[in-house]
Amino acid sequence: MAYPWLWLVAVLAAGSYADQSQLNVRGTLLAKCDRSAVHDPRYPTTGYMRPVKDLQNKCTAVNEDMGSHYVCVNLPAATVPTTGDTFSPFWTKTGQASTPQNAASWPKPGPWCICMWAFASMLDQHPEFVNDLDCEATNGWTIDRYDLNKLLHRNALKAICNKCGVKTGKCMSI
DSSP states (O other), X not given: OOOTTHXXXXXXXXXXXXXXXXXXXXXXXXXXXXXXXXXXXXXXOOSTTTTSGGGTTOOOOOTTOTTOOOEEEEEOOEXXXXXXXXXXXXXXXXXXXXXXXXXXXXXXXXXXEEOHHHHHHHHHHOGGGGGGBOGGGSBTHHHHHSOTTSHHHHHXXXXXXXXXXXXXXXXXXX
């Protein structure tokens, strides 16, 4: 096992998970952010709780997830011109990978649970990114956790509410 401590983190987080939300932004059961059709040997599953088999490929909401990986998007695809490797420009556009070559070692294009803060930043720079959002697999905590007093958050929340047809809670305030 490459990371022997990872199972302990998963078990501890799973204990608090029982009390957490499993509803999507529409208030229905959270769907999988399913990577089963993506051939990605390094990252075959997504979600903060992916070490827990029953929670793999779900953008679960747990307090331990300081990155708030609640948003399911279909990462766009691109090709590294010099090598032909596939990568997602999401990683370079958000500054998480410095080059397309570096991004080729990150999760491949396809469904992925991303940080709600990265979603807000990406949306700010690329408004069309909302089209990659999967409403059924995006956790309802996203709506609860965005701060309406911050323009970046407010705009991201508005985009999610509009795309997903949510007309309740905070979505009524924007």
